Amino acid sequence: MRRKLAAxxxxxxxxxxALSEVEALKAAHPAALVDILICPPATLVSSAAQATPxxxxxxxxxxxxxxxxxxxxxxxxxxMFADCGATAVILGHSERREDHEESSEIVRAKARAAxxxxxxxxxxxxxxxxxxxxxxxxDIIAGQLSASIPDDCTGENLVxxxxxxxAIGTGLVPxxxxxxxxxxxxxxxxxxxxxxxxxxxxxxxxxxxxKPDNAADIFRVSNVDGALxxxxxxxxxxxxxxxxxxxxxx
Ligand code: PGA
Numbered sequence: 001m002r003r004k005l006a007a008x009x010x011x012x013x014x015x016x017x018a019l020s021e022v023e024a025l026k027a028a029h030p031a032a033l034v035d036i037l038i039c040p041p042a043t044l045v046s047s048a049a050q051a052t053p054x055x056x057x058x059x060x061x062x063x064x065x066x067x068x069x070x071x072x073x074x075x076x077x078x079x080m081f082a083d084c085g086a087t088a089v090i091l092g093h094s095e096r097r098e099d100h101e102e103s104s105e106i107v108r109a110k111a112r113a114a115x116x117x118x119x120x121x122x123x124x125x126x127x128x129x130x131x132x133x134x135x136x137x138x139d140i141i142a143g144q145l146s147a148s149i150p151d152d153c154t155g156e157n158l159v160x161x162x163x164x165x166x167a168i169g170t171g172l173v174p175x176x177x178x179x180x181x182x183x184x185x186x187x188x189x190x191x192x193x194x195x196x197x198x199x200x201x202x203x204x205x206x207x208x209x210x211k212p213d214n215a216a217d218i219f220r221v222s223n224v225d226g227a228l229x230x231x232x233x234x235x236x237x238x239x240x241x242x243x244x245x246x247x248x249x250x
Contacts, residue, residue: 002203004034004219004250005159005226006243007122008233009062009090009207014040022048024236025057032056033247034226037122038233039090042076049085060088060122063096066109068117078110078117088120090228092148094165104147112150115157122159122228123148124207129166137164137178138185145189153194155201160186161228167208169230176221179206183223212241219249 010018022038029036039060040048049059065075081089091114092107111121125144127137141162149158162182167173174182183204191199206218207228218224226246232238 002155002201002225004246005037005203005205006034006239006246007037007060007088007090007159007161007205007226007228008039008239009093009228009230010038010040010044010234011062011095011230012041013234014044016044016047018234019044019047019051021234021236022051022057025239026052026055028236028240029056029243032243033250034243036243037088039088039122042081045081045086046084058087059085060090060120061086062090062093064089064091064110064114064117064119066106066113068113078114078119082117082119086119088122088159089114090122090124090161092144093124094126094163094168098165104144107148108150111148111158112152115150115152120157120159122161122205124161124163124228126163126165126167126208132164132166137182141182141185142189145186146193149193153202154198155203159203159205160190161205161207162186163207163228169209171209173209173214173218176217179218179224180221183221187223210242212238212245215242215245216248219246 036057039062061081064078091110096102114121127140131140203225205226205228210227210229211232
């Protein structure tokens with residue numbers, strides 16, 4: 001069975017004082033029934049990882065470069081994240097795709113680098129509002145899936161996050177049927193490409209305005225194995241009820 005995953009994406013939020021939220025999470029979930037991943041800004045990855053050894057909380061990056069090292073001022077490699085204690089990295093978030101013009105091909109190269117460094121890649125994809133209104137959602141997802149996901153994927157090194165762009169940070173959430181349609185579609189595509197074994201073992205997260213009051217409903221949708229949470233992951237008091245809702249869904 002796929003182990004459920006509650007992942008927090010802190011984006012560009014958090015100074016050293018925010019490590020107290022990681023400590024509070026650790027205290028609130030000493031024996032979590034689900035995997036918990038916190039992806040703080042890169043500046044906090046090392047100290048967050050040092051604060052969580054042996055706990056159910058894993059630490060991840062929010063992006064990495066596709067090369068191992070070299071003349072790439074300001075970039076960080078997957079190896080560097082692994083070296084400072086990260087075990088995962090978010091890739092292809094729509095904010096990276098938009099702000100940094102990252103193509104699916106670059107995301108795929110980054111995922112290969114992440115896997116080579118022993119990191120789990122959490123690869124994000126999702127449609128814009130215009131694409132949904134034009135009934136293009138499944139075509140967009142199909143394209144992002146085939147171009148962003150490398151061939152070396154397994155249930156251990158790949159997590160996919162479906163994040164409709166219009167739901168991120170807006171308080172808008174697709175209907176449960178809409179979420180289920182996309183998650184079932186992703187599952188079927190994965191099984192077709194990688195075979196039933198790998199296809200069924202990859203975890204699929206929903207992301208976009210997941211909050212304590214809508215999490216339980218979302219976690220009942222088929223093929224939703226957890227959530228990628230932005231705003232509501234910044235405070236332990238908001239993230240804990242989401243983690244508990246995921247535990248209750250088992
Ligand atoms: P949100 O962000 O939960 O604040 O909508 C989700 C994400 O961007 O991963």
